[in-house]
Amino acid sequence: MAHLPQIRIPATYMRGGTSKGVFFRLQDLPEAAQVAGAARDALLLRVIGSPDPYGKQIDGMGGATSSTSKTVILSKSARPDHDVDYLFGQVAIDKAFVDWSGNCGNLSAAVGSFAIGAGLVDGARIPHNGVAVVRIWQANIGKTIIAHVPVTGGAVQETGAFELDGVTFPAAEVQLEFMDPAAEEEGAGGAMFPTGHVVDDLDVPGLGTLRATMINAGIPTIFVDAQAIGYTGTELQDAINGDPKALAMFESIRAHGAVRMGLIKHVDEAATRQHTPKVAFVAPPSAYVSSSGKQVAAADIDLLVRAMSMGKLHHAMMGTAAVAIGTAAAIPGTLVSLAAGGGERSAVRFGHPSGTLRVGAEATQVDGDWRVAKAIMSRSARVLMEGWVRVPGDAFRGL
Template sequence: MASSQIKVPATYMRGGTSKGVFFNLEELPAQAQEPGQVRDKLLLRIIGSPDPYGKQIDGMGGATSSTSKTVIVSKSTCPDHDVDYLFGQVSIDKPFVDWSGNCGNLSAAVGPFAIHAGLIDPQRIPHNGIVEVRVWQVNIAKSIVVHVPIVDGCVQETGLFELDGVTFPAAEIQVDFMSPGASEGSMFPTGNQVDSLEVPNIGTFSATLINAGIPTIFIDAEALSYQGTELQEAINSDQAALDRFETIRAYGALKMGLIESVEQASSRQHTPKIAFVSQPKSYVSSSGKKIDTQQVDLLVRALSMGKLHHAMMGTAAVAIAVAACVPGTLVNNVCGGGERESVTFGHPSGTLKVGAKALNAGDGWTAEKASMSRSARILMEGFVRVPSDIFE
């Protein structure tokens, strides 16, 4: 009698302020080692989607955009890289996996996972020190360098580094996003640092549309009648506000050339992101910590998969860093304008410092690198089980 379930080797990891199920490509069922519907079907079932209840009770997902994630890692086919990293954002209530972008938070966990999975040459791992894991991010065709700390020949996971949005301290992992601007076309798809974004029946907004880290739409908080100090409940409990954000996001995606009609935005939930920015203000974070005006250069709130994020997506943090370093963008303006190479912004869970180096060589702006510190930890390893009829 056939087993009622199949076992798939997997590792459950936290990376930054996200969690996801990580797989070694070679350990996936043969049918799912190639991209397509079979793979998507498997990942959806593992995470517990689609779930009309929105809870993902029958799967590994945590019913938020930050915890409904999958990662597939393999030996790299790209020269001068160690591993290929493919990210799948799994919809909670709809039957699709969005492969259109990266997860910056889980990028920090790719380095430790690659070492754990035996995908890094042991000779490159010191007894004590740092391993630079060279990652090829398949979704966006970009390089990421993950600086993994090693102690006594093993990945250091515990430590004293504190990351707002994560309860417990851990070891610090620096993540460098190399040339994070658009692979094709301009980093500013319209060629402008600020655009006029017309949204029928809602209004016309000044917006910075940037493709760095992840395509992102930045709008001034005041234009949306917000302070920029809002926490999740203020936005996520207001369905009219969420619907308005989604409509603005759809028209922004159209103006960025990411979709051909606004209707296509519903099947491209992961990108672009939409965020609103404001000048520094004091507020109390979701953990009860007071954030003072002088601690930050600006405030940013961003939505992911239709909800206000509890902290900040790593890729959106890259977009914030790059936009802040380009004079004339909305992000740069609320920071006070001028040239800079780093910025500290306030988000619902606290603050984050990010760095970037942007250049204008005369033919448009480009970004050399964006960097931030994250942390990562293995939460569980072994097997996930799915019904054996998953491929029928």
């Protein structure tokens, strides 16, 4: 029996915010994987090491968590006033599935840096010293992200003193602007609140009726009150991820919320889009100890938020969910706004399992509909490894 040798593909392993992923230039992928479809999905699954019934992704680049089972494909943009097209693939760990339904806000912080280093940004737009403004087209959701990337000596500056809770070491600050963040989702008509209300009654069999804020901003997100589901909002990962009943409850909320948001037609379809929508629970400020042992004082935050990602409680906060939090906080009457004390605000600082995060957003009401021009937050990013990733030669051929 003939055995095909491994092939090698140029790739870069990067941290962006509190996530890690494998970055590719579209032009470097094998020809069959340069277009969407089964061959591309099979290739990325093999790169990451999925599906893995052991849940460890030992035979791939994945790190066995939703935050580290990610892929990014970038190419020069043909769109006016954009530098690069950014496509994100969330790779399932134990299933043969790549979810293309949403963005990764954390890895968005690394897109500008990678694009500059990979020659995808016009050199005339990169200062020798200063800040490069990289205009990103987020292809999954059809939105613009503006990344402000520090440059020193003509190269991306990665080291610095900016600290981000959930990331061990300081790095250079990258400011991100998520323009017009209300997500244009199928079935939702592009509405920020697809049900037409800032708070709804959501019926979840076996759980009852929950008050919920369902919003399309950054990423489709379902917010519920922590107290209503038996939590305080100060929980860390172990309190939820080791509880099968709790995980099943959150998945049921997610599935029924997705139907109400018009993202799927039946709850059974939720299994085919694990990345979206997200579920988060909120509570008023309260002191707690973060996962690193850091004391978080109630006076230092506006509210508490915990969010689920790919069926598990996230160790910090997804960047796209942070956009949803900031947007919802700016709109009076949402559960997020109420947990933060109500009233108008242009920025919010929330507590998550790893510490705190600040995100800004300003909302206006036009003809009865809420609009947010942009949401702003700071992250950091750096290259961890670059070169080639190797996969068996038969990983995707024939598809």
